[in-house]
Amino acid sequence: MKEQKNEPRWFTVMKVTAPLMLSYLPIGIAAGILLKSGGFAIWMIVLLSIAVFSGGAQFMIASMLMTSTPVWTITIMLFFLELRYVLLGTSLSKYLKKAKQPFILQFSASMNDENYAVNYLKFSTDKYWTPKDALGVEYYSLAAWTIGNIIGGILGSTITIDLPIVHFALTAMFLYMVTMQIKRRILFFPVIISAILSITIVVALKSTLGLIIATLLAATAGYMLEKSIKKRNVKSPMLSKIKGPKNTHEKLHSVKNVKD
Amino acid sequence: MDTELKRHLMIVGFGAIAAFIPRYFPMLFFTTRKVPAWFNEWMNFVPVSLFTALIAKDIFVTHDYQMTFSNFNMMLAAIIVVIVAYYTHSMLLSVLSGLVSVWGFALLLATFGL
Numbered sequence: 257m258k259e260q261k262n263e264p265r266w267f268t269v270m271k272v273t274a275p276l277m278l279s280y281l282p283i284g285i286a287a288g289i290l291l292k293s294g295g296f297a298i299w300m301i302v303l304l305s306i307a308v309f310s311g312g313a314q315f316m317i318a319s320m321l322m323t324s325t326p327v328w329t330i331t332i333m334l335f336f337l338e339l340r341y342v343l344l345g346t347s348l349s350k351y352l353k354k355a356k357q358p359f360i361l362q363f364s365a366s367m368n369d370e371n372y373a374v375n376y377l378k379f380s381t382d383k384y385w386t387p388k389d390a391l392g393v394e395y396y397s398l399a400a401w402t403i404g405n406i407i408g409g410i411l412g413s414t415i416t417i418d419l420p421i422v423h424f425a426l427t428a429m430f431l432y433m434v435t436m437q438i439k440r441r442i443l444f445f446p447v448i449i450s451a452i453l454s455i456t457i458v459v460a461l462k463s464t465l466g467l468i469i470a471t472l473l474a475a476t477a478g479y480m481l482e483k484s485i486k487k488r489n490v491k492s493p494m495l496s497k498i499k500g501p502k503n504t505h506e507k508l509h510s511v512k513n514v515k516d
Numbered sequence: 517m518d519t520e521l522k523r524h525l526m527i528v529g530f531g532a533i534a535a536f537i538p539r540y541f542p543m544l545f546f547t548t549r550k551v552p553a554w555f556n557e558w559m560n561f562v563p564v565s566l567f568t569a570l571i572a573k574d575i576f577v578t579h580d581y582q583m584t585f586s587n588f589n590m591m592l593a594a595i596i597v598v599i600v601a602y603y604t605h606s607m608l609l610s611v612l613s614g615l616v617s618v619w620g621f622a623l624l625l626a627t628f629g630l
Contacts, residue, residue, distance in 0.1 A: 309535070337570075345546070349551070357544070365540065424593065428594075432597065451571070474568070475561035479557060482561075
């Protein structure tokens with residue numbers, strides 16, 4: 257590994273993680289406040305932040321604590337929510353082929369949506385980026401997340417918050433992730449299908465299990481549509497990429513080419 | 517041990533397991549094997565579908581599982597969040613603008629008696 261500057265490697269990695277750490281603090285605080293008002297003790301919030309380390313999961317636990325949902329329902333809902341990590345782990349695995357098994361164990365345990373995004377971008381654009389650096393990104397973001405949660409837990413007993421409004425933090429986070437992920441036109445199709453199916457199936461079953469059914473059906477519908485379009489016309493405009501604002505997607509791409 | 521503490525410990529323990537399984541096993545499996553192409557292509561559609569399902573439920577389904585189309589503040593705030601996310605690529609700004617606008621629109625709509 258080549259040192260590019262005279263600063264220690266951990267500092268370089270931390271600088272890469274800094275924007276993520278900054279955005280984890282307020283969201284962590286919100287999660288901590290919610291968990292505290294759901295009845296969690298602060299040491300329990302710390303334990304949860306380290307063991308689960310997932311914004312979506314922790315907001316979901318907080319809202320289910322208030323409705324006194326049975327533990328097994330919470331567990332199943334969390335499992336299905338976290339199933340998306342299958343995708344993240346699978347797509348990062350090609351960069352970790354030389355890593356040893358204990359490292360994979362350590363690395364996967366602290367992976368989540370945002371540090372995955374940082375690491376995926378670094379692995380694909382920076383040839384000096386190592387699995388050890390990637391683990392550093394995970395631990396720095398975990399530290400920021402846990403500190404945010406602790407601050408939230410301390411504030412929790414002094415601040416009363418409007419729950420439906422703070423719950424929207426989670427909705428906004430998902431909206432952000434969808435917006436970031438729609439990089440091709442065809443992805444609008446599963447989005448529309450999933451929204452319609454989610455509302456109808458959740459209401460029909462009176463259960464959040466409907467979310468999973470909607471997800472599987474919509475993803476399969478998107479996959480089938482892509483296959484059938486490709487069969488007819490590989491250059492169909494439906495399959496083309498979406499230009500970002502000020503061509504940001506294209507800029508990312510050219511950065512990659514220069515580094516290669 | 518009192519029942520509430522026990523319940524919380526169970527949530528943390530089972531939550532950790534539920535979060536660990538989908539993180540670890542696919543990575544373990546695919547660092548040693550090749551990912552089948554169809555699986556990769558199908559998985560491209562999973563995250564957007566899941567996130568959209570969650571968003572749609574949050575905005576259009578009440579806590580007692582009734583369909584609702586009256587959360588106007590959330591609908592308007594959702595549009596703001598998408599615009600902010602698209603232009604800034606920042607999770608922090610997206611979440612903050614979402615919180616501010618969902619609160620602001622709720623106040624505004626209440627003033628107009630909606």
